[in-house]
Amino acid sequence: MIKMWLIVRKELALVFRQPAILRMMILMPLMQLILLPLAADYEVKNINLQVIDQDHSSYSRSLTQKLGASPYFKLVEANGDPAMARRNLEQNKADLTLNIPAGFEKDLIRESETALSIEADAVNGNKASLGCAYASQIIGDFNREVREKLMQLPRFNDFPVIEVRSSFWYNPFIKYPLFMVPGILALLVTMVGGLMAALNIVQEKEIGTIEQLNVSPLRRYQFLMGKLIPFWFLGMVSVTLGLIVGYLVYGIVPRGSLLTIYFFSAVYLIGALGVGLLLSTLVDNQMQATLFAFFIIMFFVLMGGLYTPIDSMPRWAQILSSFNPVTYFIRVLRFIVIKGSGISDLLVELRSMLLFGIVLNVLAVMNYRKRSA
Amino acid sequence: MKTIQTDRLTRTFDKGKVTALQEVSFAVEKGEIFGLIGPDGAGKTTLIRILASLILPDSGSASLAGFDPVRDYARVRQIIGYMPGRFSLYQDLSVQENLRFFATVFKADLETNYPLIKDLYDQLAPFKNRRAGQLSGGMKQKLALCCALVHEPEILLLDEPTTGVDPVSRREFWDMLIRLKARGITILVSTPYMDEATLCDRIALIQKGTILETGTPAEIPRRLSRPVYAASAGDMYLLLRAVRDYPETHSCYTFGESHHVQLKSGSPQDLLDFLGGRIPGPVALDQIEPGIEDVFMDKMTSRT
Known part of the structure; x- marks a missing residue:
């Protein structure tokens, strides 16, 4: 026990004596928490739309006006010239082209049916699909208005109208920071806990101090626990920092209890540190560790549901992401912060996180050798 | 009973492609300074690391005070003091902190073992609050030796302790070894410097993983035909x-x-x-x- 605490104290002393590391550990997460949620905004506004009106009718004009009045679109002049419209699309001056064919109004009234075409620049897939969706929605609206106007109004309204009003539960105004901050916090805790622990052990390998410890009667668990505890502690500090920033910058007050957040952070950090320990047993120097960590972090970020909802991933990716400990922590933090879930609502996640903690640490301890064969 | 004894130790690297040690056998008597003399790449470090129980030999056996570094490595680790070739103490901890840290890790008490390290400690005392990384090369080696001695080992394994150290510090370092020998500590030291060979009681000349000659520094040259x-x-x-x-x-x-x-x-x-x-x-x-x-x-x- 005494020896374990000795290592803990030594580790903390070493961290606090390296100003660069300390700065990185405090400043970088703060910067990220402040910048990323603001930048990672999916809302697409200001889509450049050009309309090629070959009909020049009152209907086509009113449709164009309706589109231009929407906050999503900015109309771009194309002079009704399809060649110029194509050029605009190629030169990035326009994102979306709406073609209104000649005879649009006539067909709509006489045949009660007509077609429009939309072309989208899908280099930015997000913008293209959202743009098309917004445009279709507006065209649909326009369609309904036209039909209502064309129909002779009957005595009563026999034209059933279903009005859909949506409200977004738990995050009524879809505030992105509320959604992003818990996710980014989960990542930061992973980085601070797991990566720092890994780099720290690898550094001991590099400078050779690990050999001195290896020839000592120090037990494997004493060494590893001595490494785990300080970084577990630092991880908890970064959770606290993250919550403070969330409150000060974005006014986020977790709906759930702080105690629940700390409880899950404590459990999760064991797993995150396990990743770090395992990593440190697999590599020989800090360069390898950094490279390795880079790929792991990519996997953690992209497969953890931070940006893309896991539910919309293909089946195989969903299975893969269920092996990503960050997935669970991101989910848990969002549930607690946004929805106010308690431990009893998150038992499945708790079980997975505990399992990760146990498996990863057991693997790390088994893989850590005090001597090489 | 020899204090250190090896019997046909062999160790290869890279799946047998590089032979670091080939059937190395030698014996060290209790309380002597035994020098492993050889150029870089001769296998000195590999040999010392096997004795320190850090790597396993491919074949052959060794014993330190009767304990096998392969099977009884826990016992071996208690009786040896090992000083790797590279300065490997915590650069950001002070001299004092490094000493205390290693003392505790080795279940030792700085005060109890004070007589053993007194000489060294007195030399380090003016710098005791300085960080280890900021010491001079000679001071670093003294601190490392101090840390290796802190648990009162019976056997010292020193891997090129004077490489990169100035001549005066080298001299002081060897004086220290001779004083430790007087306390009955058996010392195995490797060095690429031939002039240090004469300071040893006995030496082994090692080259390309094999021992060429063993004997006192005076008798070995006389064997030349x-x-x-x-x-x-x-x-x-x-x-x-x-x-x-x-x-x-x-x-x-x-x-x-x-x-x-x-x-x-x-x-x-x-x-x-x-x-x-x-x-x-x-x-x-x-x-x-x-x-x-x-x-x-x-x-x-x-x-x-």
């Missing part, structure tokens, strides 16, 4: 080439201000006659007392 001559002339480079051209030359290499020459057969006069027509000016050729280097050169020439 051929006398060694020191040759010098006005143009030393011309002399070196000319001696090497002489068909009866066994070995000739530069050593300080003269060339050391060994002849396969014939008298030195024959060599002088041979050189007479080739070297302008007088050539001096005197038989000298051979040193450790001469043994190395002899062995290396004989093997190739």
Whole structure:
């Protein structure tokens, strides 16, 4: 026990004596928490739309006006010239082209049916699909208005109208920071806990101090626990920092209890540190560790549901992401912060996180050798 | 019972492609300073790391005070003090903190073992609050030795402790080793410096993973079968080439201000006659007392 605490104290002393590391550990997460949620905004506004009106009718004009009045679109002049419209699309001056064919109004009234075409620049897939969706929605609206106007109004309204009003539960105004901050916090805790622990052990390998410890009667668990505890502690500090920033910058007050957040952070950090320990047993120097960590972090970020909802991933990716400990922590933090879930609502996640903690640490301890064969 | 004994230790790297040690056997008596003398890459570090229970041998066995570093590694770790070739203490901890840290790790008490490290500690005392990374090379080595001694080991394994250390600090370091020996500690020390060989009680010459000779630093050179001559002339480079051209030359290499020459057969006069027509000016050729280097050169020439 005494020896374990000795290592803990030594580790903390070493961290606090390296100003660069300390700065990185405090400043970088703060910067990220402040910048990323603001930048990672999916809302697409200001889509450049050009309309090629070959009909020049009152209907086509009113449709164009309706589109231009929407906050999503900015109309771009194309002079009704399809060649110029194509050029605009190629030169990035326009994102979306709406073609209104000649005879649009006539067909709509006489045949009660007509077609429009939309072309989208899908280099930015997000913008293209959202743009098309917004445009279709507006065209649909326009369609309904036209039909209502064309129909002779009957005595009563026999034209059933279903009005859909949506409200977004738990995050009524879809505030992105509320959604992003818990996710980014989960990542930061992973980085601070797991990566720092890994780099720290690898550094001991590099400078050779690990050999001195290896020839000592120090037990494997004493060494590893001595490494785990300080970084577990630092991880908890970064959770606290993250919550403070969330409150000060974005006014986020977790709906759930702080105690629940700390409880899950404590459990999760064991797993995150396990990743770090395992990593440190697999590599020989800090360069390898950094490279390795880079790929792991990519996997953690992209497969953890931070940006893309896991539910919309293909089946195989969903299975893969269920092996990503960050997935669970991101989910848990969002549930607690946004929805106010308690431990009893998150038992499945708790079980997975505990399992990760146990498996990863057991693997790390088994893989850590005090001597090489 | 020898304090350190190895029996045909063999160790290869890269799946057997590189042989670091080949059937190395030697024995160290209790309370002696035993020197492993050899150039870089001779296998000194591998040997010490096997004894320190850090790596496993492919075959062969070793014992330290009766304990096998493979099976009884836990016991071995309690009785050895190991100092790796690279300075490996915590650079950001102070001298004092490093000492306390290693003392506790080794279940030792700084105060109890104070007499053993007193001399060293007194030298380090003025810097005790300085971070280890900011010490001079010599001071670093003293601190490392201090940390290796902190648990009162019976055996010290020192891997090139004086490499990269200034001559004065080297001298002080060796004085310290001799004082430790007087306390009954057995010391195995490796060094690439031939002049340090004479400070050991016994030495082993190691080269390419095999031990060439074992014995006292005084007796080993006497085992040379051929006398060694020191040759010098006005143009030393011309002399070196000319001696090497002489068909009866066994070995000739530069050593300080003269060339050391060994002849396969014939008298030195024959060599002088041979050189007479080739070297302008007088050539001096005197038989000298051979040193450790001469043994190395002899062995290396004989093997190739």
